[in-house]
Amino acid sequence: MERVGTGIPGYDELLGGGFFKGSVNVVIGGTGTGKTVFGGEFIHEGAKHGKKGMVVLTSEETEYIRREWYTSFGWDFWKLEEEGDVTFVDIADPDLRLQKTVEIAPDELIKSFKKLLENKIKTVNPDLIFIDSLEALFLAIDSKYRLKSMVDDVFNVLREAAATCIVATGVIYGVDEIIAYSADSITNIGMVRVGNNIQRSIHVAKHRGSAIVNQVRVLQLSDNGIDVLSQSPYLEF
Numbered sequence: 628m629e630r631v632g633t634g635i636p637g638y639d640e641l642l643g644g645g646f647f648k649g650s651v652n653v654v655i656g657g658t659g660t661g662k663t664v665f666g667g668e669f670i671h672e673g674a675k676h677g678k679k680g681m682v683v684l685t686s687e688e689t690e691y692i693r694r695e696w697y698t699s700f701g702w703d704f705w706k707l708e709e710e711g712d713v714t715f716v717d718i719a720d721p722d723l724r725l726q727k728t729v730e731i732a733p734d735e736l737i738k739s740f741k742k743l744l745e746n747k748i749k750t751v752n753p754d755l756i757f758i759d760s761l762e763a764l765f766l767a768i769d770s771k772y773r774l775k776s777m778v779d780d781v782f783n784v785l786r787e788a789a790a791t792c793i794v795a796t797g798v799i800y801g802v803d804e805i806i807a808y809s810a811d812s813i814t815n816i817g818m819v820r821v822g823n824n825i826q827r828s829i830h831v832a833k834h835r836g837s838a839i840v841n842q843v844r845v846l847q848l849s850d851n852g853i854d855v856l857s858q859s860p861y862l863e864f
């Protein structure tokens with residue numbers, strides 16, 4: 628099976644050599660841990676290497692994220708979009724026409740989301756997809772069984788595409804655990820307190836069909852974006 632490099636320094640090693648082509652990979656972390664940056668770097672690096680990217684935003688508008696990525700890291704997604712290297716899909720998309728509100732039944736929202744994904748994948752035909760994020764869509768599904776089968780439905784749409792995907796998921800009421808079950812790989816990112824310092828941590832919790840590095844490492848955020856360092860956040864150094 629063909630591997631796809633993520634472009635995130637130090638991360639491919641943790642995965643045992645990158646993602647498998649066409650796989651659905653979940654990145655789980657609490658708020659502010661770096662999920663959105665993670666997916667942005669994956670798409671930005673891919674574009675640098677001629678890979679077509681698609682970014683799907685379920686909670687924010689495109690312009691907001693583009694601005695955030697520009698002020699944080701200088702990534703120019705306006706240019707990438709203009710040149711046809713990256714396509715954005717957000718909640719204001721006319722095909723979805725579903726501003727996320729409490730008035731829309733959650734089943735309907737997920738069904739429309741699935742259809743939107745299918746349509747966009749067909750027209751854009753991306754190599755890489757980043758979905759930011761899934762937990763909010765599934766939060767209102769009461770039955771765990773239904774939640775699991777709906778997640779499987781959405782993941783099947785992604786697997787039918789030739790694209791390699793990162794799906795970000797926040798940590799909320801166990802929804803993240805159910806989303807993780809269906810994924811081909813799981814990466815956990817978090818914040819760790821070491822003395823007076825807070826550091827970000829990263830580890831790969833599963834990767835179907837691959838060996839992984841069973842270590843917690845430091846995830847560093849800087850003006851250059853993300854670096855996965857070779858050291859553990861738990862050691863004093």
Ligand SMILES: Nc1ncnc2c1ncn2[C@@H]1O[C@H](COP(=O)(O)OP(=O)(O)OP(=O)(O)O)[C@@H](O)[C@H]1O
Nearest residue numbers: 657658659660661662663664665699700848849850
């Ligand atoms: N140039 C930079 N150097 C260091 N850290 C940065 C830089 N730019 C942004 N950050 C940090 O990155 C963090 C943003 O992470 P991100 O938005 O990816 O988190 P998230 O897990 O997606 O959170 P949310 O739950 O809000 O979606 C912010 O806390 C911000 O301080």
Ligand SMILES: [Mg+2]
Nearest residue numbers: 662663664759
């Ligand atoms: Mg985010």
